[in-house]
Every structure is written in structure tokens, then in C-alpha cells.
Amino acid sequence: MPGKLGEREIIRILTGIxxxxxxxxLDFDDDVAAVPLTGKRWMILKSDMLVGSTDVPPGMSLxxxxxxxxxxxxxxxxxxxxxxxxxxxxxxxxxxxxxxxILEIGSGLDKGAREYQCKIVGGDTNQSDDLVIDCTGAGECxxxxxxxxxxxxxxDVVAVTGKFGNSxxxxxxxxxxxxxxxxxxxxxxxxVFLPRARLKEGxxxxxxxxxxxxxxxxxxxxxxxxxxxxSSSVGIHLETVPLAREAKEFAEKNGISPVxxxxxxxxxxxxxxxxxxxxxxxxxxxxxxxIPIGRVRQGPPAxxxxxxxxxxxxxxxxxxxFRKNVND
Amino acid sequence: MPGKLGEREIIRILTGIxxxxxxxxLDFDDDVAAVPLTGKRWMILKSDMLVGSTDVPPGMSLxxxxxxxxxxxxxxxxxxxxxxxxxxxxxxxxxxxxxxxILEIGSGLDKGAREYQCKIVGGDTNQSDDLVIDCTGAGECxxxxxxxxxxxxxxDVVAVTGKFGNSxxxxxxxxxxxxxxxxxxxxxxxxVFLPRARLKEGxxxxxxxxxxxxxxxxxxxxxxxxxxxxSSSVGIHLETVPLAREAKEFAEKNGISPVxxxxxxxxxxxxxxxxxxxxxxxxxxxxxxxIPIGRVRQGPPAxxxxxxxxxxxxxxxxxxxFRKNVND
Numbered sequence: 001m002p003g004k005l006g007e008r009e010i011i012r013i014l015t016g017i018x019x020x021x022x023x024x025x026l027d028f029d030d031d032v033a034a035v036p037l038t039g040k041r042w043m044i045l046k047s048d049m050l051v052g053s054t055d056v057p058p059g060m061s062l063x064x065x066x067x068x069x070x071x072x073x074x075x076x077x078x079x080x081x082x083x084x085x086x087x088x089x090x091x092x093x094x095x096x097x098x099x100x101x102i103l104e105i106g107s108g109l110d111k112g113a114r115e116y117q118c119k120i121v122g123g124d125t126n127q128s129d130d131l132v133i134d135c136t137g138a139g140e141c142x143x144x145x146x147x148x149x150x151x152x153x154x155x156d157v158v159a160v161t162g163k164f165g166n167s168x169x170x171x172x173x174x175x176x177x178x179x180x181x182x183x184x185x186x187x188x189x190x191x192v193f194l195p196r197a198r199l200k201e202g203x204x205x206x207x208x209x210x211x212x213x214x215x216x217x218x219x220x221x222x223x224x225x226x227x228x229x230x231s232s233s234v235g236i237h238l239e240t241v242p243l244a245r246e247a248k249e250f251a252e253k254n255g256i257s258p259v260x261x262x263x264x265x266x267x268x269x270x271x272x273x274x275x276x277x278x279x280x281x282x283x284x285x286x287x288x289x290x291i292p293i294g295r296v297r298q299g300p301p302a303x304x305x306x307x308x309x310x311x312x313x314x315x316x317x318x319x320x321x322f323r324k325n326v327n328d
Numbered sequence: 329m330p331g332k333l334g335e336r337e338i339i340r341i342l343t344g345i346x347x348x349x350x351x352x353x354l355d356f357d358d359d360v361a362a363v364p365l366t367g368k369r370w371m372i373l374k375s376d377m378l379v380g381s382t383d384v385p386p387g388m389s390l391x392x393x394x395x396x397x398x399x400x401x402x403x404x405x406x407x408x409x410x411x412x413x414x415x416x417x418x419x420x421x422x423x424x425x426x427x428x429x430i431l432e433i434g435s436g437l438d439k440g441a442r443e444y445q446c447k448i449v450g451g452d453t454n455q456s457d458d459l460v461i462d463c464t465g466a467g468e469c470x471x472x473x474x475x476x477x478x479x480x481x482x483x484d485v486v487a488v489t490g491k492f493g494n495s496x497x498x499x500x501x502x503x504x505x506x507x508x509x510x511x512x513x514x515x516x517x518x519x520v521f522l523p524r525a526r527l528k529e530g531x532x533x534x535x536x537x538x539x540x541x542x543x544x545x546x547x548x549x550x551x552x553x554x555x556x557x558x559s560s561s562v563g564i565h566l567e568t569v570p571l572a573r574e575a576k577e578f579a580e581k582n583g584i585s586p587v588x589x590x591x592x593x594x595x596x597x598x599x600x601x602x603x604x605x606x607x608x609x610x611x612x613x614x615x616x617x618x619i620p621i622g623r624v625r626q627g628p629p630a631x632x633x634x635x636x637x638x639x640x641x642x643x644x645x646x647x648x649x650f651r652k653n654v655n656d
Contacts, residue, residue: 010421010430010453017434018441018448033450035414037468043371045466049418049452086363090377090462092420093338102338106345113346120346122361124377124462125338134418134452134462138373140365 027231030149031076031216042146044082044139048072052131057174057192062101062131064193066108067115069133072218074116075197075269077137079216081147081206083199084137087113089123092132105133116199147205151212152232152274158294159280161198161271161287164221165247165258166191168265173250182253184246195269201287202271208286210279217270222263222303223318224272229301232274238294238305238314259307264317355559358477359404359544370474372410372467376400380422380459385502385520390429390459392521394436395443397461400546402444403525403597405465407544409475409534411527412465415441417451420460433461444527475533475601479540480560484602486622489526489615492549493575493586494519496593501578510581512574523597529615530599536614538607545598550591550631551646552600557629560602566622566633566642587635592645 005013015028025042026034035043050056050069060068070087077084089109093102113120118137170188198216205211213232217224221242229236243262251258274296275283284290294305303314333341343356353370354362363371378384378397388396398415405412417437421430441448446465498516526544533539541560545552549570557564571590579586602624603611612618622633631642 005427007453013427013430014434017438024449035449043466045416045450047416047418047452049454051420051454051456054455088373088375088464090375092377092379092460099333099341102341106342110345121352121363122373124375125335126377126379127382128379128460129457132420132456132460136416136464138371138466
């Protein structure tokens with residue numbers, strides 16, 4: 001959020017107001033919000049707002065923007081191991097949009113919902129200067145099955161559901177003026193245009209009872225790791241930075257740091273989880289996508305990583321909006 | 329929605345896509361969306377998006393805009409007789425907004441939530457050109473207690489929870505260039521700046537088991553009556569048009585039709601309900617605000633009203649956004 005205040009400062013101000021005198025079962029900054037209905041049943045809610053001028057990169061179609069809005073919301077449910085039952089979608093639409101544009105957005109939203117077996121049950125429609133797609137997911141769960149952010153314990157394995165960097169590389173490709181004639185370009189831009197949420201993996205992980213903490217990676221891998229470390233009051237050390245092959249090639253071709261792409265890029269929708277050491281191999285058989293990348297350590301919340309021969313401190317920098325990156 | 333397509337046409341296109349192959353327990357155009365969790369329990373959701381350039385009239389503060397966004401969402405729950413348990417609020421904020429603006433919006437939202445004993449549990453924050461406040465309420469209910477739109481039966485009493493026209497008059501006052509030095513001006517602008525949702529009344533009405541159909545009046549009284557008539561396949565005749573005193577005076581002073589203000593103005597948040605004739609007096613003792621205005625009749629969905637010595641046909645015109653009215 002490149003305005004006068006950062007996005008996190010705005011959230012701090014707002015949660016300071018909303019949170020006064022009330023107790024929530026989950027922190028305001030967890031992936032989802034929980035509303036206890038009974039001791040055994042929580043309602044789970046998550047909203048994700050996509051704004052045309054800051055969240056829709058050049059080249060992304062309205063269909064893809066609609067679908068992505070759903071993926072972003074579902075991804076947070078995935079991280080907690082909860083199935084979203086229904087989606088509400090509010091649209092702010094520029095006055096210039098005709099029937100074709102509406103059909104495109106609506107079909108993209110519908111496709112996203114069907115991919116994750118949830119239904120769009122309602123919403124609202126307004127005219128606005130910017131395209132706005134606000135997608136709210138709703139589900140429910142037994143509190144015991146929800147995988148929080150604060151359960152990581154020293155010795156746990158740190159793992160991710162896929163490799164990182166393609167989305168950050170794809171975004172750089174789309175934002176750069178020069179066309180790139182390169183066979184892998186499609187893989188990179190596809191990572192931006194057609195992200196997927198790891199709902200299946202998240203649901204299985206939660207059911208194993210072995211995942212001690214979990215978060216999605218829409219703000220970048222580094223940010224997610226720092227969030228788990230901070231919430232759980234532990235340190236995290238990565239033996240390896242999970243870098244996608246195409247992102248590595250892109251970085252080499254363009255003289256930029258591949259580790260930078262993997263750690264501080266975004267918007268990826270992989271899950272970042274910690275799993276009890278003794279259960280890890282069993283969990284991995286059920287979630288073959290899972291890649292172990294490090295260990296939880298005792299100590300103050302800090303994140304370090306082996307990069308080549310060196311150990312680096314991973315910074316608590318995250319992904320904000322692409323408009324920010326353009327101005328970097 | 330003054331764009332190329334009307335708001336209702338856009339909703340028709342979208343629900344045509346979302347609704348394909350699925351069955352919902354409530355129509356897409358009912359006040360809320362329902363998600364059956366078990367036979368005895370439905371999750372209830374409602375989103376209402378407020379956009380600065382079309383929904384915030386001149387003179388309305390950010391605090392009032394925040395509070396109004398909550399009122400608009402709660403009002404639909406009120407119409408169905410369901411308590412919203414939690415609210416999610418997504419904000420699109422112009423880059424120019426500083427800490428003071430955020431505090432104002434947040435405090436207005438929080439005030440609205442507290443008035444109706446529900447909690448803001450989460451949301452999202454983005455930069456956007458327009459101010460956008462999208463408020464999603466979530467609750468649950470026993471399907472048997474929800475008051476639908478399609479239950480009105482011939483003979484039922486048509487009633488409202490308050491008189492109409494002040495909000496439409498207030499809006500005209502705010503949009504007109506000339507200042508009005510008149511003791512009632514404050515009452516009219518207050519109706520615009522500080523609307524209230526009839527949650528208490530809606531909850532009691534539902535509990536009496538005597539309300540056969542219900543809708544809120546945010547699109548105007550005429551539109552609400554037509555919706556009840558259409559959904560229930562009945563006619564509605566008003567013996568009287570419930571016109572607020574201040575709106576009547578405003579109309580007389582300005583040479584405009586008072587009935588026009590009451591029927592086709594908006595955004596009012598009164599409830600429009602039908603109640604079984606034999607239970608009406610009993611219901612009214614429990615909801616003293618209730619004003620009987622007419623009767624449900626057998627016949628095709630049409631709405632008529634006694635105005636003076638004449639019977640008029642009430643048109644199916646509704647409130648859209650105030651920007652539209654400015655251009656009238």
C-alpha cells in the first residue's frame with residue numbers, strides 16, 4: 001500500500017479500534033477470522049479485496065482477475081485446513097464496463113469457485129472508478145482441527161507445498177517494457193495469471209494432526225516464515241531456499257538475485273507449514289507436494305537460511321502491491 | 329448504477345452464471361444469502377458495498393460513511409429476523425488518506441457494529457482511487473424462523489416500521505445548491521447521515537411467527553412492495569402512504585410530490601412486512617413502531633395505493649444511486 005501510511009500501519013490502527021474490549025479466538029492477523037458459535041463449532045470468515053489499479057498486472061484478463069480473487073480467499077482457508085462453504089462477491093465496476101466484461105469477470109469468479117467446490121451465494125454490485133472485487137469466504141470448523149500460526153515447536157520440520165519465485169519473476173517480466181523471447185516466459189506469466197490455492201493439501205495436512213502451524217505465502221515466503229516465528233515465539237532456520245527452476249534461470253538471465261525472488265517475491269499461494277518431526281515422513285506420503293526446507297529452533301523469533309556456503313538473516317520484508325514494486 | 333448496464337441487468341447476468349446447476353434455499357435477490365449446513369441450521373451471509381463517489385453524499389463524514397456501511401448490512405439481517413454475529417470489512421482507501429481519516433472510518437464502523445451487538449472480526453485493506461467500504465455480515469439461523477419474501481397471503485396486513493420520505497428529502501436538500509434555513513432541515517439530513525437498522529423490531533417480528541414476508545426498504549418503499557408482491561404472487565393495496573411529517577413539509581415548500589418522496593425515494597432502512605390479520609394487534613403490541621398501511625390481495629403482482637380521493641398504480645421504480653438522481 002504505497003499511500004501515506006503502510007498497509008500494516010493501517011491494519012494496526014483499525015484492529016486497535018475493533019479489538020478494544022473484545023477477545024477473539026484467533027489473532028486479527030491470522031489467515032482467517034473465527035467466530036465461536038459453540039465450544040465445538042467456529043464460523044470461519046476471510047475477505048480478500050482485489051483492486052484493478054494495484055492488483056491486476058498488465059496482461060491479466062478480467063476472467064483471470066475474477067478467478068484470482070477467489071484463489072486468494074480460498075488460499076487462506078487452505079492454510080488453516082478448512083473448506084470454504086460459500087463465497088460472497090462484491091463488485092465495484094467502472095461505468096465503461098459492458099455486458100462482455102461482466103460476463104468475463106463473472107465466469108472467472110465462477111470457475112474459481114468450482115475449482116474449490118464452493119459456491120458463490122451472493123454479493124453486491126456498485127459503480128466505482130476502479131475495478132474492485134471483494135471476495136469473502138465462509139465456512140465452519142471444529143476448533144480442534146484448525147491449524148493456527150502459533151503452534152510451531154523447536155524440532156518441527158519447516159516445509160512448503162511448492163517452489164518459489166516464478167510468480168515474482170513473472171510479474172517482473174510483465175512489468176518490464178522489453179518483450180522476452182524465451183521458452184520459459186509462459187511458465188512465469190502463468191504463475192501470475194493462473195495461481196492456484198493448495199486447498200486439497202491444506203485439508204489433508206490438517207487431518208493428519210501433525211501440522212503444528214501453517215500460513216499461506218501471499219505476502220511472500222520471508223514474511224510468512226517471520227509470521228510463524230513471531231506467532232510461535234521460535235526461530236526458523238532454512239537449510240535450503242526452495243527456488244523454482246524457471247525463476248532461477250530468469251534471475252541468471254537478468255542479473256538479479258534468485259534468492260531475492262524466492263524470499264521476497266509474491267504473490268505466491270503455497271502453504272508454509274511446520275510439522276512434527278516424528279510424523280513428517282508419514283505426512284509427506286499423504287501430501288507428496290510437501291518439500292522440507294528447514295527446522296524450527298529454540299530462541300527469539302528470527303529467520304536464517306543457508307545460501308551457498310553462507311548463512312544469511314532472512315529479513316521481515318514482505319510483498320505489498322505491485323504498484324509499489326514498479327516505483328522501487 | 330448509471331453505467332452502460334443497469335445494476336439489475338448486471339445482477340441478472342451474474343446470477344445467471346453463478347446459479348447454473350445449483351439450488352439455493354433463498355432466491356439470489358432475497359435480502360440475504362443462505363447456506364444450508366444441516367437441515368436445522370443455515371449460515372446467513374450478506375454483503376453491502378459502499379462507494380465514495382456514488383454512496384456518500386456531500387456533507388457526510390467518513391465516520392458516518394463507516395457507520396452507514398454497517399447499518400446497510402445489518403438492515404438486511406433485520407428484514408429476515410436474524411442477528412448478524414460478525415462483520416468482515418474490506419476497505420479500499422485513497423492514497424491521500426492519513427491516520428485521522430482511517431481512525432474516523434474505523435470508529436464509525438465500530439460504532440455501527442456496537443449498536444447492533446455484532447463484532448468486526450476481520451477484513452482487508454487496499455489502496456484504491458475511490459473510497460470503498462464492503463461490509464459482509466455473517467450469522468446463522470434455524471430455517472423455520474427466517475422470514476422470507478415469498479410468504480405473503482391474501483388478507484395479510486401490510487405494515488412498515490416507520491414513516492417514509494425524510495431520507496429522500498434530506499438527500500435533495502444536500503444535493504441542492506441553495507442552503508435551506510428551516511428548522512426541520514436537521515431532521516432530514518440526519519435521516520441521510522445517521523440511518524438506523526430495525527434489527528430489534530425484525531428479531532421480535534420473526535419470533536412472533538406471524539410475519540409472513542419481509543424486506544428492508546433500502547431501494548425505496550415502492551420497490552420493496554413490488555418485490556414482496558412478485559415473490560409471493562399477490563397484489564398489494566395501500567390504504568395510506570406512510571409519509572413523514574418533515575418530508576411532507578419539505579415537499580410542500582418545494583412544490584414536489586410528497587407521495588413521490590415516500591414511494592420512490594431511498595435509502596430508507598425501515599422494514600416492510602406482511603402479518604397475518606388475526607395476529608396483527610398482538611404483534612403490534614410487541615413492535616409498537618409498526619404502522620399498518622394496507623392489505624395483501626389475491627391477484628397478479630401489482631401494487632396500488634389510495635392517494636387522496638384517487639387510487640394510483642404504484643410503479644416498480646426503485647432507488648438507485650444518488651449520482652443518478654443528480655442527473656435526473
